[in-house]
Amino acid sequence: MRTGIVILPERRWWMAEHQWKAAEEYGFHHAWTYDHMGWRSLVDGPWFGAVPTLAAAARVTERIRLGTLVASPNFRHPVPFSRELLALDDLTDGRFTLGVGAGGQGYDTQVMGGPPAGSRQGRFEEFVTALDLLLTRERTTFEGEHFRIRDARSAPGCVQQPRLPFVVAANGPRAMAVAARYGTGWVTTGPEADDEGSWWRGVAELTLLFREQLDRIGRAKGTVDFHLNADSCPVFSLTSVEHFRDVVGRARELGFTDLVVHWPRADGVYAGSEAVLERVAADVLPELVKG
Numbered sequence: 001m002r003t004g005i006v007i008l009p010e011r012r013w014w015m016a017e018h019q020w021k022a023a024e025e026y027g028f029h030h031a032w033t034y035d036h037m038g039w040r041s042l043v044d045g046p047w048f049g050a051v052p053t054l055a056a057a058a059r060v061t062e063r064i065r066l067g068t069l070v071a072s073p074n075f076r077h078p079v080p081f082s083r084e085l086l087a088l089d090d091l092t093d094g095r096f097t098l099g100v101g102a103g104g105q106g107y108d109t110q111v112m113g114g115p116p117a118g119s120r121q122g123r124f125e126e127f128v129t130a131l132d133l134l135l136t137r138e139r140t141t142f143e144g145e146h147f148r149i150r151d152a153r154s155a156p157g158c159v160q161q162p163r164l165p166f167v168v169a170a171n172g173p174r175a176m177a178v179a180a181r182y183g184t185g186w187v188t189t190g191p192e193a194d195d196e197g198s199w200w201r202g203v204a205e206l207t208l209l210f211r212e213q214l215d216r217i218g219r220a221k222g223t224v225d226f227h228l229n230a231d232s233c234p235v236f237s238l239t240s241v242e243h244f245r246d247v248v249g250r251a252r253e254l255g256f257t258d259l260v261v262h263w264p265r266a267d268g269v270y271a272g273s274e275a276v277l278e279r280v281a282a283d284v285l286p287e288l289v290k291g
Contacts, residue, residue, distance in 0.1 A: 001252055001288050004030035004227075004260040006069055008039075008270075009048040013056060019263055020057040024064040026281035027289065031057070032069035032099060032260065035076075038107045041269055051084045058091040065095045069187070069229070069260065070169045072103025073127035075112050079152050082134035085164060086154070094159040099187060100128060101169030118146055121174045128168065128182050135163035167227055171206060173213070180213040185225035185258065189232035199233045200250055207254050227258040231270060237261040238272045241279050248288065 005028045007019045023031040035050035054066050066088075071081070088096045102124035109115045116123060126144040133140045134154050142149040158164050165184035170176040171191070179186040188210075191202030207226065214221055228251045230237040237247045238261055251259050264272030 001248060001256070002029040002258045003285060003288060004028055004032060004065075004258060006032045006034070006231075006260060006262045008042070008263070008265070009033045009050060009053045010042065010046045012046070016053070017056070017060055021060050023263075024061045026277075027285040028064060028281075029258070030065040030067060030097065030260075031061075032067045033057075035068040035071040035099075036108055037075055037111050040106065043107050051088065054088055054096070055091050058088070058095070061095075063095075065097055066092055067097035067167065068099045070099040070101035070103075070167075072101050072108070073123050073146070074103035074108040074116075076127075078127055078130035078134055078147055079149055082131055082152075082154065085131070085135065086156070086158060089159050089164045090156075094164075096160075097165045097167055097184075098131070099167045099169065100131070101187075102175055116146070121172075122146065124175065125178055128166065128178050132163065132166075132182055167225070170210070173209070176210050176213045179210070180217055180219060180224070183224055185227050186210055187227035187229060187260070189229045193234060196233055196235045203228065204254055207256075225258055226254075226256045227260055228254075228256045229260050231260075231262045236264075236270060236272055238264050238276045238280065240276060241283060244276075244280050244284060248284070 005023050007023065020031060033050050033053050038047050050068050057066055085098060102120055105115055123146040126146045130142050130147050130149060133142060134152060135158055138154055140149055140152045140154065166182050167185035167187050168179035168183040169187045170179040171188055188203065188206050190199050190206065193199035193202055211221060214224060230247050237244055248259060262270040264270060264274050264277055
């Protein structure tokens with residue numbers, strides 16, 4: 001099983017640089033950051049843009065894959081965003097992955113004057129479709145309900161061919177259909193749940209639903225990576241080394257290829273101890289690589 005870690009874009013770079021370097025040194029396969037204007041309980045605190053953060057991370061790492069978890073059409077248009085994605089793909093020398101989702105109805109939409117008109121899922125479907133076209137064609141014209149593109153150029157194209165990979169966030173059937181069609185990977189946060197047992201049961205149900213989506217379009221399951229955002233569970237994955245081992249075991253039993261956790265924070269959301277992270281890196285991650 002591959003493992004990834006999310007580093008929230010909330011620290012000034014002289015502090016954050018250490019985290020990105022350490023994520024690679026610890027042996028994580030991928031490292032991610034949130035792509036939001038602000039996020040939930042942290043909206044009044046420090047917050048930096050995802051694209052420049054990942055560009056900086058690209059310069060201080062060599063092997064680890066980097067990505068957004070997740071970008072959305074809440075405040076992005078596919079044409080300028082595709083240019084930023086081409087740049088990240090180039091800066092990382094082909095180590096960039098686009099995590100993309102529909103986005104919620106929180107601060108990202110409120111700060112832009114309210115939710116965009118029309119269907120949230122329809123907007124998401126067009127966003128992913130347009131990005132796929134922009135990153136695989138030299139010129140793109142697209143006419144949708146939410147996005148219109150006129151003869152957009154895409155030179156020089158992606159380092160990764162035919163384009164950089166998409167990991168598509170999906171918990172519902174329409175989003176799962178997008179993930180099945182366009183995703184190199186699928187990522188789920190699981191259901192909203194008050195207890196750990198209910199959450200894991202919901203995750204199991206979602207994996208079955210996504211496998212049905214793959215069957216529906218005749219896509220082989222081995223061609224799509226299954227990512228689990230472990231910290232959507234009511235219990236933080238890095239509460240202890242023993243708990244992390246349990247999370248790994250449960251995710252593996254459900255067929256997940258990739259597990260994503262969050263860098264422990266001092267308090268509030270994802271509160272935990274960096275000492276636990278260090279022990280996991282030293283004792284557990286090497287076992288996963290061997291396994």
